[in-house]
Amino acid sequence: MRALRVYATESSTCDPPPRLRCASHGETPWLGHLVCSVCNRTWQTLAPAAPRYALADCACGERLLPDLADHARNFTARPICGSCFYVAGA
Ligand SMILES: [Zn+2]
Ligand SMILES: [Zn+2]
Numbered sequence: 001m002r003a004l005r006v007y008a009t010e011s012s013t014c015d016p017p018p019r020l021r022c023a024s025h026g027e028t029p030w031l032g033h034l035v036c037s038v039c040n041r042t043w044q045t046l047a048p049a050a051p052r053y054a055l056a057d058c059a060c061g062e063r064l065l066p067d068l069a070d071h072a073r074n075f076t077a078r079p080i081c082g083s084c085f086y087v088a089g090a
Pocket of ligand 1 (some may be wrong): 037038040058060
């Protein structure tokens, strides 16, 4: 039983992040960075205290994030790679 529990813990923490293919930077792990497909503002979902933390609505007024209660609702966020996020914010 103990061995099983250790294995389950390890497998969940070792899951690789989702991958995304960036036109500029090739295939990279997706670390939670987003871009609004309407206004091209960039956002991050990692740290609420850090700048450009993604809220439900983008600064342009469009719905940025998926609505968990309404999956049919449109949203503008698209994943971008971490390098693109920092370039856009520089
Ligand atoms: Zn926007
Ligand atoms: Zn990139």
